[in-house]
Amino acid sequence: MSATPELVIKDLHVGIEGKEILKGLNLEVKRGEIHALMGPNGSGKSTLANTLMGHPKYEVTSGEILFKGESLLEMEADERSRAGLFMAFQYPVAIPGLSVANFLRTALNARLAPSENDGSGAVPKKRGIAPKEFRALLKEKMALLKMDESFAGRYLNDGFSGGEKKRAEILQMAVLKPEIAIMDETDSGLDIDALRIVSDGVNALAGPGMGVLVITHYQRILNYIKPHKVHVMVDGRIQISGGPELALQLESRGYDWVRNGKEAVAR
Amino acid sequence: MSKPETPTLDLRESYTEKYGFHDEEQHVFKSRRGLDREIVAQISDMKGEPQWMREYRLKALEIFEKKPMPTWGPDLSTIDFQNIYYYVKPTSEESKTWEDVPADMKRTFDKLGIPEAEQKFLAGVGAQYDSEVVYHKIQEKLEKQGVLFLSCDHGLKEHEELFKQYFGTVIPSADNKFAALNSAVWSGGSFIYVPKGVHVDVPLQAYFRINTKDMGQFERTLIIVDEGAYVHYVEGCLPAGEQVSLGHTWVNIETVDRGDVVMDSNGRESRVASTRVLPYKGDMLTIVPLSSANVFRLTPEHPVLTVRRRDVAARRAPRGNWKPEVSSVRLRAAEPEFVPAGQLEAGDFLVFPVSRITRENEALTRDVVRLLGYYLAEGSTYIHKRLHQPVVTLTFSERERESIDEVKALIHAVTGKRAIEVAQPSRHAVNLVVYSQHLRDLCIAHCGQGAAEKRLSREIMELPADLQAQLLETYLKGDGSVYRKRKHTMARACTVSRTLAWQLQELIARQGHFATINVRKGGPDTIQGRAMKRRDQYILYFSHDKQQSQVRKCEDYFLVPINRIDRNPFDGPVFNFELESSPNAYVAGGFAVHNCTAPTYSSDSLHSAVVEIIVKANARCRYTTIQNWSNNVYNLVTKRALAYRDATMEWVDWNLGSKITQKYPSVYMMEPGAHGEILSIAFAGKGQHQDAGGKVIHCAPNTTSKIVSKSISKDGGRAGYRGLVKVQKGAVDCRSNVNCDALILDEASRSDTYPYMEIEEDKVTIGHEATVSKIGDEQLFYLQSRGIGKDEAAGMIVSGFIEPIVKELPMEYAVEMNRLIQLQMEGSVG
Ligand SMILES: Nc1ncnc2c1ncn2[C@@H]1O[C@H](COP(=O)(O)OP(=O)(O)OP(=O)(O)O)[C@@H](O)[C@H]1O
Numbered sequence A: 001m002s003a004t005p006e007l008v009i010k011d012l013h014v015g016i017e018g019k020e021i022l023k024g025l026n027l028e029v030k031r032g033e034i035h036a037l038m039g040p041n042g043s044g045k046s047t048l049a050n051t052l053m054g055h056p057k058y059e060v061t062s063g064e065i066l067f068k069g070e071s072l073l074e075m076e077a078d079e080r081s082r083a084g085l086f087m088a089f090q091y092p093v094a095i096p097g098l099s100v101a102n103f104l105r106t107a108l109n110a111r112l113a114p115s116e117n118d119g120s121g122a123v124p125k126k127r128g129i130a131p132k133e134f135r136a137l138l139k140e141k142m143a144l145l146k147m148d149e150s151f152a153g154r155y156l157n158d159g160f161s162g163g164e165k166k167r168a169e170i171l172q173m174a175v176l177k178p179e180i181a182i183m184d185e186t187d188s189g190l191d192i193d194a195l196r197i198v199s200d201g202v203n204a205l206a207g208p209g210m211g212v213l214v215i216t217h218y219q220r221i222l223n224y225i226k227p228h229k230v231h232v233m234v235d236g237r238i239q240i241s242g243g244p245e246l247a248l249q250l251e252s253r254g255y256d257w258v259r260n261g262k263e264a265v266a267r
Numbered sequence B: 001m002s003k004p005e006t007p008t009l010d011l012r013e014s015y016t017e018k019y020g021f022h023d024e025e026q027h028v029f030k031s032r033r034g035l036d037r038e039i040v041a042q043i044s045d046m047k048g049e050p051q052w053m054r055e056y057r058l059k060a061l062e063i064f065e066k067k068p069m070p071t072w073g074p075d076l077s078t079i080d081f082q083n084i085y086y087y088v089k090p091t092s093e094e095s096k097t098w099e100d101v102p103a104d105m106k107r108t109f110d111k112l113g114i115p116e117a118e119q120k121f122l123a124g125v126g127a128q129y130d131s132e133v134v135y136h137k138i139q140e141k142l143e144k145q146g147v148l149f150l151s152c153d154h155g156l157k158e159h160e161e162l163f164k165q166y167f168g169t170v171i172p173s174a175d176n177k178f179a180a181l182n183s184a185v186w187s188g189g190s191f192i193y194v195p196k197g198v199h200v201d202v203p204l205q206a207y208f209r210i211n212t213k214d215m216g217q218f219e220r221t222l223i224i225v226d227e228g229a230y231v232h233y234v235e236g237c238l239p240a241g242e243q244v245s246l247g248h249t250w251v252n253i254e255t256v257d258r259g260d261v262v263m264d265s266n267g268r269e270s271r272v273a274s275t276r277v278l279p280y281k282g283d284m285l286t287i288v289p290l291s292s293a294n295v296f297r298l299t300p301e302h303p304v305l306t307v308r309r310r311d312v313a314a315r316r317a318p319r320g321n322w323k324p325e326v327s328s329v330r331l332r333a334a335e336p337e338f339v340p341a342g343q344l345e346a347g348d349f350l351v352f353p354v355s356r357i358t359r360e361n362e363a364l365t366r367d368v369v370r371l372l373g374y375y376l377a378e379g380s381t382y383i384h385k386r387l388h389q390p391v392v393t394l395t396f397s398e399r400e401r402e403s404i405d406e407v408k409a410l411i412h413a414v415t416g417k418r419a420i421e422v423a424q425p426s427r428h429a430v431n432l433v434v435y436s437q438h439l440r441d442l443c444i445a446h447c448g449q450g451a452a453e454k455r456l457s458r459e460i461m462e463l464p465a466d467l468q469a470q471l472l473e474t475y476l477k478g479d480g481s482v483y484r485k486r487k488h489t490m491a492r493a494c495t496v497s498r499t500l501a502w503q504l505q506e507l508i509a510r511q512g513h514f515a516t517i518n519v520r521k522g523g524p525d526t527i528q529g530r531a532m533k534r535r536d537q538y539i540l541y542f543s544h545d546k547q548q549s550q551v552r553k554c555e556d557y558f559l560v561p562i563n564r565i566d567r568n569p570f571d572g573p574v575f576n577f578e579l580e581s582s583p584n585a586y587v588a589g590g591f592a593v594h595n596c597t598a599p600t601y602s603s604d605s606l607h608s609a610v611v612e613i614i615v616k617a618n619a620r621c622r623y624t625t626i627q628n629w630s631n632n633v634y635n636l637v638t639k640r641a642l643a644y645r646d647a648t649m650e651w652v653d654w655n656l657g658s659k660i661t662q663k664y665p666s667v668y669m670m671e672p673g674a675h676g677e678i679l680s681i682a683f684a685g686k687g688q689h690q691d692a693g694g695k696v697i698h699c700a701p702n703t704t705s706k707i708v709s710k711s712i713s714k715d716g717g718r719a720g721y722r723g724l725v726k727v728q729k730g731a732v733d734c735r736s737n738v739n740c741d742a743l744i745l746d747e748a749s750r751s752d753t754y755p756y757m758e759i760e761e762d763k764v765t766i767g768h769e770a771t772v773s774k775i776g777d778e779q780l781f782y783l784q785s786r787g788i789g790k791d792e793a794a795g796m797i798v799s800g801f802i803e804p805i806v807k808e809l810p811m812e813y814a815v816e817m818n819r820l821i822q823l824q825m826e827g828s829v830g
């Protein structure tokens, strides 16, 4: 494991449409670590995730995000992705007409031949993974997440159930193999069995090579994906951080406890 | 002269490069511009048609003339019907093997991959070039089963009974203005008959190409699918290149007359193998040579045949303001080379090649040529209003007795008629007048008409030099003056026709002299007390016996120094020519350059087809169109099918190209159980307006229909759906479903939806859904967050949008279609 964390967020301030949402957030995530991020609705968790991924709507007004020692702020979302960052969306959008397989192959090829997909508009040359190899890879990852093979041919998120969408997000993560992955409420919408399957999948991928930031409201997923650290975010800042037990305490005491108690829990 | 390598311009592969070339215009017949009874009759005559068809055409012309232009939909007011060539016959015969197709055309179709496609996945192919089908072939197996797949013209010739039974029954001439136009001037297209129960499993395809500038293509298609039969017909309309060509022996893009062969930098004839048009933004150079009228423009990277002054400088210190002096010996010995225009400097020498193209012409005798020289200077011709007589007159000064007598003799020798001499003492002039159609024709054919339009014919330009000398001599007696300056004889000529000035320069070069041309700018002036607007005058100077000091004559070219080079910003299309010869270089402004120069015109073509289809009981017909015309084509097409009991008609209609498209394929469900389906895709980019859609008419009970429309607009384009669902009285238990989706790629673009319903029965089920979406930031972000670049992501969203329709295409087309869409999408998301 490397000494400097792959992801370093320093005093991050983010606004959207003139309103400040993140108000000085600090966080570090290393490969091999699993962090849980909890916090009340509207506290800014998704804002953080989207900002990290480079959504153009979110404006970084001050602070710094370093990924593997380099600033992410000047990079477009696709560059961040190719650099090894991944976000599983809270609300994945549908792309009608684009099959899951086609999409994933393009995405995979984009990182195999990054220079040819630099956004210059050049038609990418036919390089990258061979179709047969890709089919095998996709099959393997779908098996890992116990997804029916027919999903490969379906249009991306089009008509997917809530749970299917979440599973498809993790499938993408499995295929793209990021170094740092952010999972924004991947657990919501999953039934009990699906939660276990998806968690198993994440655990199989996580390990020394990948760091994960799990955004969630519920302790349950943390029973499967064991976090090293738990952070609680309130009003655009991380109010409190601790070990796995923090999540359990939250579950029983609620967020007011954090809002009022502040330093009540040891770090 | 050196043989430089053809510079390969490393340009991004683009749509234009794939299709944007054009062939040299080569036709066996071309009607004059415009439309009237005579043109229609001429087309009919050329085709040797039965009388009924001739009358049908003439009747349709009357309807066309009476019908007003449609007042709804895209603006068509810019179509100039009288500027169009309505009939251009490219070859004398239709071929059954590609080997028999003339090389030029075959090359076109080769480039477009058609013979290859035929072998791979088609049951039959027709290829239309301008007005006529040049190739038509169907698999033998199908022929044996009685399937007919012919050009419409051959359909009429060989199967007149069948043809006559159906022609014009689905779309009568009076249906709309453009159907009437097509009915009057139709030519080419396909005639298909599929006998009872025969299934044609692989598609029949026809390709259409417009090559001639300002041309109208009016193909006509008639398809009859007999009971229980099946056919899939595909038409691909391929874009013509922007129509720029090179002129007579020298190149002057502004005055080009297409159809001419080009002179290459060696002074030999060469064919334009292809042309390409590319957008260009950057510096445009204007190179002003010693002869200032020979100015030409090009982009800095384009090579120009040159001798650099610094390479031939004399070993002498420069004097004062003078450019470094050159050594004549070194200059003449220097091998010209191609240098990018951007590196040129004032003082460098351009190569002015002298044409070596010579053709004898029996009609142009010494007498005729001398007479034409006089005419060029002094003559005019007109039709005498009262007498209705063709008149040619030449005006001389009283003092030119010798010339007057010679002209009288020449007129007699050429026409057999005596010229009348009319004295005009007040003006000290003498007019010679002769009533002769023959002479009038000769003069117009070889000298043009009107002072500013004077130009010499190609025949004159290619005569042997000694005959050309005759013309120059008599011409200079009129418009010129010959005078002595110091010890030398100088000649000066003056004309308001730019074309003529350049041609004279060329003729003089063939005599071994370099003439400079200078322009005296026109403008307001007072002539004999009257305010006039004077035209630009081109003044030629040359000497018979003295070399101009700054110009050097080499064996077959002149070296002419550059006086000045201007650099100006330019934003517009530039053209690129490829010649067949080596060097791949031509002549611009009189000087040898390598391709790419600024065009000064663009013009529009008209494509107005009529397609009639009859699908009999239990039969099925699918008609796929891949419309990909270049962006100067008005595409106004009427397509209609009649579907009988339990028959199915499907239109798959792709509109990617053209300037304006108006097309609403329709299905009339005539008997119970009939089914009609229309899939329409329109993609409008910059400057394009796609008004597409479809019509389904339920004429009988228990009929079903479906319309799916997808339109995409970007870069300020307009794409839309215009459609009609009609249920006639009595057509109960019908079902119809309309679904139109629009995708708008940017703020500047627009989408319109005009769904019309005319439902005259209650017991029917009609569904209508319409969505308009903008390429969402969320969708783009989603794909980008997976590492896919923005442009590619946008392309994927568009491809996804049309995927349900692409799926309906045979695989080969689907692949091509996706490629075209990706090309259209390049660089489109900001
Ligand atoms: N696109 C947007 N436009 C306007 N306001 C936004 C936008 N995105 C987020 N916000 C606002 O920013 C604040 C933080 O939202 P965010 O989605 O980051 O919260 P969250 O912590 O992820 O909440 P949840 O637990 O409900 O997912 C909220 O007040 C939200 O309304």
Ligand SMILES: [Mg+2]
Pocket (backbone or CB within 6 Å): A045, A046, A047, A090, A184, A185
């Ligand atoms: Mg959220």
